[in-house]
Amino acid sequence: MYNSLIITNNIHSWVVSWMPAAVTGITEMIMIALAYLTLFAVLGLFLVLMERKVAAWFQLRIGPNRVGFFGMFQTIADALKLLSKELTGTDKADKFLYNLAPYFLIISSLMALAVFPFSQNLQAFDINIGIFFLIAISSIGVIGILLGGWSSNNKFALIGAMRSGVQTISYELSVGLSLLTMILLTGSLQLSEIIEVQKSGWLIVQGHIPAVIAFMIYMIAGTAETNRAPFDMVEAESELGAGFHTEYSGMKFAYFFLAEFINMFIIAAIGTTVFFGGWLSPFGITESIPWLGVFWFFLKAFALVFLMMWFRWTFPRLRVDQLLTLEWKYLLPINLFNIVLMAIIVWLNFTIQF
Amino acid sequence: MEKYIFYVLALIMIVSAIASVSSRKMLRSVVYLLFVLIGIAGIYFMADYNFLAAIQLTVYAGGIIVLIIFSVLLVHHIDMELEVAKKSKRIITALASLIGLGVFLTTIYSHPFVETTTAVTTTTADIGFALLSTEAGGFILPFEVISILLLAVMIGAIVIAKGEDDTEEEPKETPVVKQEEPVEKKEELLENEVTV
16 A cells, blocks of 8 residues: 655655654555545646636637736636635525535545556555446446535526436446456456556557557547536536536535546546556666656646547537537447457457557 | 444444435435445445445446435426335334344344454456356356346346337437337426426
8 A cells, every 4th residue: 555665665664753653544545545635636727727828818808917927826826816706506405415526526536546657656546446446436426416416406506417417427438338348358447457468569569450549439438427528518608607517616516626626637547547658767777767657647637638629629518419429429339349349350360469 | 443433334334224215305314324335336446346246336326326316306307205004004114113123133143153364365367267267166157047037137228228119210329228219208208398
């Protein structure tokens, strides 16, 4: 559970040196949790800034450029503004569920963050069912959206929540099945072992044709699962206002907003881990410097995040029926066929390995 | 340490279970039920049975609860409250629950539990081999029977969702899973309402 980077060893010995043995475990768990919370917040702020910069770039604008160097502190200023805003709510809302809903999203995405191997030893929780745990956790987040939409006692919010539910339940299937296709290659659900397998070639190369198909399905379904454009039926501004979080303001709105961006990063991070070798460097060029793994992991993950932002500004929004047709009539059959194809390739040893 | 986590989980589960049956708002009951199910998943995690815990989260928390929330969302307005049952019914239910509790407690306390000395984490590979093993102690027959049952249920769901011969109407979007259909219809209805 503890990793063996030098810095954590130092912290560990420092904690042990002045604390009774009984509470060191708890102290270290709390420290790790705080580290992940910090990562969560910083990552969320950075992703929002990145989204705005990329959007500006696609629309031939400059984007945020007033606060700090090239607008670097714009999102921090926004967060401070949101913190100081009044928390409003509807009169007849179910206050308990209304206040509870954002935490479902936040907690589920935080739990998902915990299992990623950011580098060789930099992993908080190397659970032996890694990928399956991620799929299980991601199916909880939708409850927050449904509760938030219903309990704010608003028609638009309710419709937004319903759409989100339909969309997430449908596309979860494709995400799961496309990851399952890759599991056929690795033979293990544990994330550290999945990366170990990729030392003889990233999985997208090892599995060639079916792996590329699985990656495409994964990216489409992943974008849909995070409710981002072109699948943002949930908060279609022209039809539903802001969708399920219409009635939320201030920090509670920020929770939803933050969780959406973190979910985007999680989808990208799963993609990185399963298809692109996680923290492994291309062709092993920096194999002798293990801590560069963090750099490679984030580089690959942000490349995939950029791809999802690219989707957003390239494709027009789908209608609800088109959305369901895409999933149930195209992606799902292709996916099932793809699993059989991958099984045949693994069975006949047609994989490409270096 | 583990003892305290267990007691915290147990407390959460018992309190939410009681809240779930005594709450008069339907969706709140569902959320309390969700807490009970997540607590059970936590106990599985504590017992190092990660696979079952993840199954618990996916199937119960992610599947069944979402389905229940959907049905509540469709039929229930936020102002409604559940009516209180008659006194005689409440007494009978309480008696039945107490008898059930008594049976469980006597079974648990009369059974000699043996503490295990070795902790073995069951991996997914073990479960997979056990499911497909044809030898003694293998689960190939129940596995196959359940697959056939699931297939039958799936086909049944498609047939019901399709309805009778609606080929003249829009056959365009017939969702495969049963629960999708009413959601869609309700959505359209609501949208019509809004536009009107």
